[in-house]
Each structure stands twice: as C-alpha cells, then as structure tokens.
Amino acid sequence: MARKSTARRGGALDEGVSSAPPADAWDDAPVKGRRPRRPRAGAGGRWWVWVGRALLWAFILVVLINGIWMPFRSGIAQAPAGDSEATETVDFPETAAAAFALRFSHAYLNADPDQAQERAAALAEFVPEGRASALALDGAALTGENIEVLGVDVQDENNAVVRVSADVNDTPMSLDVPVYAAPGGDELVVSGEPALLAAPGRAELPATSEGETDAQARGELEPILEGFFEAYAETPEHLSRYVESEARITPLPADTLTFAQLRDVVVPAGGSGGEDVRQVRATVVWRLAGSEADLSQSYRLTVVRDGDWYVRDIQGASNSFGS
Numbered sequence: 299m300a301r302k303s304t305a306r307r308g309g310a311l312d313e314g315v316s317s318a319p320p321a322d323a324w325d326d327a328p329v330k331g332r333r334p335r336r337p338r339a340g341a342g343g344r345w346w347v348w349v350g351r352a353l354l355w356a357f358i359l360v361v362l363i364n365g366i367w368m369p370f371r372s373g374i375a376q377a378p379a380g381d382s383e384a385t386e387t388v389d390f391p392e393t394a395a396a397a398f399a400l401r402f403s404h405a406y407l408n409a410d411p412d413q414a415q416e417r418a419a420a421l422a423e424f425v426p427e428g429r430a431s432a433l434a435l436d437g438a439a440l441t442g443e444n445i446e447v448l449g450v451d452v453q454d455e456n457n458a459v460v461r462v463s464a465d466v467n468d469t470p471m472s473l474d475v476p477v478y479a480a481p482g483g484d485e486l487v488v489s490g491e492p493a494l495l496a497a498p499g500r501a502e503l504p505a506t507s508e509g510e511t512d513a514q515a516r517g518e519l520e521p522i523l524e525g526f527f528e529a530y531a532e533t534p535e536h537l538s539r540y541v542e543s544e545a546r547i548t549p550l551p552a553d554t555l556t557f558a559q560l561r562d563v564v565v566p567a568g569g570s571g572g573e574d575v576r577q578v579r580a581t582v583v584w585r586l587a588g589s590e591a592d593l594s595q596s597y598r599l600t601v602v603r604d605g606d607w608y609v610r611d612i613q614g615a616s617n618s619f620g621s
Contacts (some may be wrong), residue, residue, distance in 0.1 A: 390458055391483035392450045397473040398424070398486045399460035400447055406492060407442025407464055407473065409435040424488045432491060442466055456481070457489065463497065470497035506620040512576075515607075516565040519578065523599070527582050528542050528557040530612075542608040558583040558592060574603040579615045 346621050347399035405420040414436055422430040445464040452458045462473045471494055478489035526540035534549035541547050562581040568574050584593045600611040 339584050355508055355595060357615055388452050388455050389483075390450075390452045390455055391479050391486070392452065392458065394483065395458055395477045395479060395486060396447045396460055399488075400445065402475060403442065403462045403464065403473055404517055405491075406433060407440060407445065407466060409438060409440035411439060414472050424490075426487055440467065443468075448472065455479075461495075466494065471495065472497055503617070503620045506617055510567040512565045512567045515568065515576065516563050518605050519601065520560060520563055523563060523578075523580055523609075524557070524560050526609055527560065527580075531555045531557050531584065542602055542604070542610045545608075545610045547609065549613060552621055553587050555584040555587060555593070558585045561594065567573060575610070576601050579618065581618070 309380040346354060365479060402421070402424040405417065405424070409417055414434065418430050418434060421433050425433065443465045444463055448461040448463050450458050450460050456479050458476055458477050458479070460475045462475060464473060466473075474493045474495060475488060476490040476492070478487050479485070480487075522540060526537070529549070530547070531550045531554070534552075537547065537549055559582075560580060561583050564579045565576055566578075568576055573574075578599045579596060580599060581594060581596045584595065585591070586593060596615040598613055598615040599609055601607050602610050
C-alpha cells in the first residue's frame with residue numbers, strides 16, 4: 299500500500315512531523331501589527347560615561363581657573379613696595395644716640411676763652427679724628443644750661459639728628475646734633491657741625507566748649523571730691539572710702555600739701571544705659587605745707603557711679619586754660 303505524502307512548495311515533509319519554527323526564531327521574527335522595540339536610553343551603562351565626562355571637564359576647568367587666578371590674587375593681596383618700606387622699622391640706637399648727643403651738647407655749649415684747649419679735648423671725644431678744630435670758639439664765652447633731649451629724628455639705620463633744648467647765654471634755643479651709628483650700634487660719632495635753632499614758639503590756645511553739663515551729678519560729686527582730695531593729700535588712710543574697690547591710687551607724699559578748697563567742678567552729661575562713667579575736671583586750691591601760699595591746679599578724674607560716686611583714676615587735666 300502506498301504511503302501517504304503531502305506535497306509542499308519547496309520540498310516534502312513526512313506526515314506527523316511538526317512544521318513549526320524553532321522557539322528562538324520567534325524572537326527575531328516580526329510580529330504582525332506590533333512595532334519593533336527600541337533599546338532604552340542609557341542602556342548598557344552609557345549614561346555613566348556622560349557623567350564621567352562632565353566631571354572630568356569640571357575638574358579641568360577648576361585647575362585652569364586656579365592656575366590663572368591665584369597669581370593674580372596674590373599680586374593684589376601684597377602691599378605695594380612703597381607701603382612695606384614705609385612701615386618697616388629702622389633699627390637705630392635712639393636711646394644711646396640721645397645720651398651721646400646730650401653729653402656732647404654740654405661740652406659744645408660751654409666755652410671759656412681761658413679754657414679753649416680743654417674744650418677742644420672734650421669735643422674730640424665726640425667727633426671724627428682731626429675735626430674738633432671745626433667746632434672751636436676762640437675768644438668768646440658761651441654758656442648752656444637746662445640742656446635736655448627733645449627728640450630723635452631717625453633718617454636711616456645709621457643716621458639721625460638729635461634735637462636738644464637749652465638756655466644758650468640765657469636765651470631758650472634748640473640745638474640739632476647729627477649722629478652716626480656704626481653697624482651694630484655700639485659706636486657713635488657726631489657726624490657734622492650742629493645747628494642752633496629757635497626754641498618752639500608760644501601757640502595760641504583755642505577756646506573750647508564744655509558742652510552740656512550735668513548739674514545734678516555735680517551737686518552729688520562736689521562733697522565726695524572734697525573728701526577725696528583731703529584724703530589724697532593729708533589722710534591717706536581714708537582714701538579707700540572714695541576710690542573704686544578695684545582701682546589703685548597712690549596718695550601724695552606726706553606733709554607736702556594741704557587741701558584748701560575745691561574751686562570748680564565740670565561734669566559732662568552721662569550717656570544712656572550701661573555703666574555710668576564720667577570724665578570730670580576739677581580745679582583744686584592747695585596750700586603749701588608750712589606756708590600761707592596757695593597753689594591752684596586742675597585735675598581730670600574718672601568717676602563711676604555704683605550706688606554712690608567713686609574715683610577710678612586721677613591725672614592732670616588738659617586745656618583747662620581754654621575753657
């Protein structure tokens with residue numbers, strides 16, 4: 299009997315054998331009516347690559363900006379050369395130069411026609427060798443009294459001019475003495491001829507205004523200040539009664555002055571809030587011990603109210619003539 303067979307285009311298949319394609323073939327085969335799927339964005343870790351690139355570029359930009367900006371910023375932060383030189387401290391031995399010039403001035407400002415050789419020998423100790431003759435004053439007398447140092451004008455680390463005040467032949471004057479200091483500051487010499495100058499003139503004192511005064515505080519302070527000044531000059535054992543607990547005020551030496559009267563007290567108005575501290579000016583009339591002579595003096599006192607008024611500090615007052 300003949301076996302059945304089924305004829306198909308492209309070949310024959312045995313009956314009973316399945317003609318379905320393999321399972322994995324369906325994955326690649328298009329499905330009718332369904333759109334093919336696209337791969338998801340960032341699939342396969344591609345988005346990490348972009349993040350890494352962004353971080354790398356950010357790092358490069360930071361390095362470039364710092365490389366350009368840091369030197370520029372350092373240049374701005376540094377002070378100009380002129381300013382640094384202006385604030386630099388010059389190492390000149392001012393104290394030694396002042397004492398040296400003072401001793402020289404005593405020799406220079408005193409000349410006696412009968413002692414010219416002695417003066418020349420004294421000056422030779424201060425000037426370069428062979429230069430003492432330039433300071434000779436033959437046949438004339440010169441006197442210098444009340445000689446004191448006014449200040450030292452430092453020019454550089456080796457040179458300065460010391461200004462000295464003196465009564466020259468009974469006339470107030472100033473004397474500028476140039477001084478050279480060798481490196482190290484251990485050796486000094488008068489480097490040139492000194493120069494006489496006029497003494498400082500008398501200034502015109504401007505009038506000052508006391509401003510607003512506190513009449514009530516003045517009335518409270520006057521009896522306290524009277525007791526304070528009496529204890530300050532005569533009974534130091536009572537001084538602590540008038541002085542702030544933490545303040546230290548040294549009384550006047552015993553048997554020098556006695557308190558006569560408190561002539562004037564100026565108390566400025568106090569501020570609002572906080573501790574009540576005032577700068578008070580008081581004019582005191584003293585009597586010299588063992589005499590009937592009066593001595594008027596002006597003081598500036600720092601007073602503080604802590605229930606009562608107490609003195610914190612005492613010193614001389616400035617510009618009391620201008621009020």
